[in-house]
Amino acid sequence: MSNVNQLIWFRQDLRVRDHAALWHASQQGPCIGLIILSPEQWKMHHDAPIKINFYLRQLQQLKKELEQLQSQFQAKAAMVASLEAQYLQRQQDFSRQQKIKTVDGIQAKKDASAIYLDKFREKVELYGNRYYPEEAKQQQLRGEVRLMVILNAQGGIRAIRLLESSGHSILDEAAKSSVRRGAPFGHFDANMKDISELRIVRTWRFDPAEAEFEVH
DSSP states (O other): OOOOEEEEESOTTOOGGGSHHHHHHHTTSOEEEEEOOOHHHHTSSSOOHHHHHHHHHHHHHHHHHHHHHHHHHHHHHHHHHHHHHHHHHHHHHHHHHHTEEEEETTTTTTSTTHHHHHHHHHHHHHHHHHTOOHHHHHTTOOEEEEEEEEEETTSOEEEEEEEEOOSOHHHHHHHHHHHHHHOOOOOOOGGGTTOSEEEEEEEEEEETTTTEEEEO
């Protein structure tokens, strides 16, 4: 088997016949031309075929990987949506079975529990204003706290959840404290006989000018 010469050069625009040494070497037998690209050559403005082929291979591989990721993401998103729907349905079924009712400030006046909710509001405001935090007065703190108060059928507190903070821990705690001080709120009245748990969502509004707050 005859030897094969390898001609190595760096200038892609240079033809073998234009370079005496390369031309001489090419006359000694079969040759395979090799172009060695330096990092500097990759920064050139022109796009040589070898660079174009490299870019194409990389882009094709990237496209393939992105398609795989998109497929996986869509599958996971569909799975999450399905699970969310299932748990939402379970929550609704559980609420119906347990006779849980949630009432916010807008619904309060029209709901069957309107009288009970009005008494709840009056009692909370009474204790909240009686024990209005001195530190809040001194600092002239203003804000609104949104709570969910969960009561059992006897009017006792099952939980107090902070839905929206006022941005001041003093006011947040004062709102919760007004509920704790006002409890228990009495047995559910006759209009609420089908309710075993009442979830009250209201807003506690603190006004530094009057040094008092209202529940809405």
